[in-house]
Amino acid sequence: MCGIAGLITRHDTIADPALVGLMTHQLSHRGPDAGGSWAEGNVALGHRRLSIIDLTDGANQPLFSPDGRYAITFNGEIYNYWAVRQQLTGYNFQTNSDTEVILAAYERWGAACVHQFNGMFAFAIWDRHTKELFAARDRLGKKPFYYYHDQHQFVFASEVRALLRTGLVPRRLNTAMLPQYLMYQTVSAPNTLVAGVGQLQAGHTALFVDHCWTETRYWNLMAPPPADPALLQNGAATQRQVRSLLQASVTRRMVSDVPLGAFLSGGIDSSAVVALMAEQTEQPVNTFTVTFQEAAFDESEHARQMAKRFNTRHTELPLSARELLAELPTILASMDQPSGDGPNTYMVSKLTRAAGITVALSGLGGDEVFAGYSTFGRYARLQKLGWLWHLPRPVRQAVLKRFSPGTNQQKLADLTNLHSLNTTDLFPLFRQSTSARAAQQLLGTNRLANPYPAMFSRQQAEIGHLHSMSQLTISELLTYTEPLLLRDADQMSMAHALELRVPMLDYELIEFMLRVPDRYKTTKAPKQLLVESIHPLLPGELLKRPKMGFSFPWSQWMRTELGSFCAERIESLSQRNLFDKTALLAYHQRFMTCDPATSWNHIWLLVVLEDWLITNQVE
Numbered sequence: 001m002c003g004i005a006g007l008i009t010r011h012d013t014i015a016d017p018a019l020v021g022l023m024t025h026q027l028s029h030r031g032p033d034a035g036g037s038w039a040e041g042n043v044a045l046g047h048r049r050l051s052i053i054d055l056t057d058g059a060n061q062p063l064f065s066p067d068g069r070y071a072i073t074f075n076g077e078i079y080n081y082w083a084v085r086q087q088l089t090g091y092n093f094q095t096n097s098d099t100e101v102i103l104a105a106y107e108r109w110g111a112a113c114v115h116q117f118n119g120m121f122a123f124a125i126w127d128r129h130t131k132e133l134f135a136a137r138d139r140l141g142k143k144p145f146y147y148y149h150d151q152h153q154f155v156f157a158s159e160v161r162a163l164l165r166t167g168l169v170p171r172r173l174n175t176a177m178l179p180q181y182l183m184y185q186t187v188s189a190p191n192t193l194v195a196g197v198g199q200l201q202a203g204h205t206a207l208f209v210d211h212c213w214t215e216t217r218y219w220n221l222m223a224p225p226p227a228d229p230a231l232l233q234n235g236a237a238t239q240r241q242v243r244s245l246l247q248a249s250v251t252r253r254m255v256s257d258v259p260l261g262a263f264l265s266g267g268i269d270s271s272a273v274v275a276l277m278a279e280q281t282e283q284p285v286n287t288f289t290v291t292f293q294e295a296a297f298d299e300s301e302h303a304r305q306m307a308k309r310f311n312t313r314h315t316e317l318p319l320s321a322r323e324l325l326a327e328l329p330t331i332l333a334s335m336d337q338p339s340g341d342g343p344n345t346y347m348v349s350k351l352t353r354a355a356g357i358t359v360a361l362s363g364l365g366g367d368e369v370f371a372g373y374s375t376f377g378r379y380a381r382l383q384k385l386g387w388l389w390h391l392p393r394p395v396r397q398a399v400l401k402r403f404s405p406g407t408n409q410q411k412l413a414d415l416t417n418l419h420s421l422n423t424t425d426l427f428p429l430f431r432q433s434t435s436a437r438a439a440q441q442l443l444g445t446n447r448l449a450n451p452y453p454a455m456f457s458r459q460q461a462e463i464g465h466l467h468s469m470s471q472l473t474i475s476e477l478l479t480y481t482e483p484l485l486l487r488d489a490d491q492m493s494m495a496h497a498l499e500l501r502v503p504m505l506d507y508e509l510i511e512f513m514l515r516v517p518d519r520y521k522t523t524k525a526p527k528q529l530l531v532e533s534i535h536p537l538l539p540g541e542l543l544k545r546p547k548m549g550f551s552f553p554w555s556q557w558m559r560t561e562l563g564s565f566c567a568e569r570i571e572s573l574s575q576r577n578l579f580d581k582t583a584l585l586a587y588h589q590r591f592m593t594c595d596p597a598t599s600w601n602h603i604w605l606l607v608v609l610e611d612w613l614i615t616n617q618v619e
Contacts, residue, residue, distance in 0.1 A: 003027030003048035020046040023162040059097035076121035079252035133208040141202030185340030186484040227515035242533035249506035250276040260359035261286030266302025269363025275537035278310040287312040317351040321561035334495035345492040353496040365504035371521040444580035554600040573610035
């Protein structure tokens with residue numbers, strides 16, 4: 001895990017290596033073990049290294065092919081690098097690193113090399129002969145790749161802040177993306193909240209030649225390969241295959257030349273990962289969890305039970321509102337882009353790294369892949385009410401109100417107004433954080449661009465043949481997991497130079513699960529397939545425990561110890577010409593007076609946005 005950077009100028013100019021130096025300095029937290037740069041003519045590459053595989057100096061980057069033709073800067077891990085290396089007979093390897101395997105694979109297979117890799121990666125390879133830059137990002141976008149391109153230069157890096165540091169990128173807010181940020185807590189690739197800054201999309205390669213950037217999709221989440229029918233013919237066969245894929249995924253992610261551990265909340269996903277780790281090693285697994293005084297959010301007792309069950313070396317970090325407030329400026333300063341998520345991962349990553357661990361495994365992705373979110377259950381129940389959409393709207397609303405007691409009235413009205421109950425119409429509403437109407441009021445506009453319905457309309461033709469729960473999994477991965485959870489997992493863990501690996505999001509496991517019928521996912525207990533697949537490792541009572549999720553007691557804290565901090569940011573934000581000032585201040589006041597229609601995360605998105613604008617001097 002590392003930080004990458006590069007600059008390419010017009011052919012008749014010289015790339016300033018000092019600008020790449022500014023970027024790598026900005027990325028030093030991502031790679032404290034070594035730094036390197038290389039410049040030649042109109043190109044300069046830079047790198048910051050966190051040593052994980054082959055700890056020798058020979059594996060430092062930028063790294064060159066033996067003949068000197070290719071230079072690479074690479075961030076991430078290729079878990080199956082040794083197996084790929086065995087196919088590259090005749091190549092004169094100089095190191096035992098996965099970086100050199102990428103170089104050799106590119107020299108052998110060209111752009112098709114990415115099909116050989118199982119891992120998380122973002123890399124760029126410069127061909128000194130053809131003057132072309134080849135770039136690639138892993139299938140699910142676990143590793144970031146940002147870029148800025150104008151008539152004078154092309155510049156790329158692992159973080160937007162590194163691009164801004166060069167002075168080449170205008171510090172200008174992409175206001176067109178504010179509705180998406182408010183409604184969905186993030187901005188999806190290829191866009192960002194900085195005008196002109198783009199992202200290489202997940203599952204894509206790119207070629208930069210003659211000052212032209214062209215992306216090509218090499219993996220399509222919406223088109224999983226067919227599964228062997230024998231593996232889906234009954235529950236037992238499916239469970240055996242799931243277990244096999246999970247075991248292989250965890251095994252791959254335990255390859256490391258440095259100490260590793262795991263996040264353990266005591267829930268199904270993290271417990272499953274730790275169980276499979278413990279099954280594969282004779283040494284106690286190092287596990288870590290954050291604890292709270294607030295009982296409704298504290299899973300420490302469950303985590304202790306799992307730690308005892310799997311004989312782990314367990315460490316806890318008690319966290320109070322006062323302690324979080326003291327840490328909050330540093331947490332927010334670590335955010336490369338504003339987000340509705342992140343501080344929880346920051347704190348457990350800090351604890352893990354302080355214990356001397358460099359690599360940690362997480363249960364992130366289990367809810368998406370195994371239909372654990374409440375969204376999946378609601379979706380399955382609503383599918384039984386399709387007949388309602390043949391009745392007048394008032395009748396529909398009355399029935400839905402009885403069907404979903406306690407549902408936010410605005411969301412209920414939006415649900416009633418949907419054209420249908422297919423994924424295209426339903427999921428954007430399910431995933432909304434701030435409602436479209438609230439976002440309109442805050443932004444002072446009657447017109448609001450919601451990108452997701454149009455996006456799902458285009459994709460419905462591709463995913464419509466899949467099972468309903470698989471369609472929902474794809475929707476979650478594309479609009480929530482990839483642009484928010486994975487981005488923040490990378491950012492918040494790398495703030496402490498901790499490499500975070502997520503075995504639940506192995507692409508081979510995902511491809512199989514997208515072919516698994518709904519009947520194995522819509523069970524009485526969420527994620528029953530996961531628990532039963534690795535039986536008897538996990539206790540059956542896990543299925544009976546209510547899902548908690550790894551979060552902080554934000555509502556309580558933001559009205560007490562964090563209240564002044566948040567109020568100051570809201571007041572500052574109201575002075576900008578971005579929001580309707582009256583609506584913004586009233587919105588915050590409704591939260592402070594416990595208006596049930598105004599959640600803590602609605603306000604937190606605004607607080608984080610203002611803090612990010614100040615920190616990065618974005619206007």
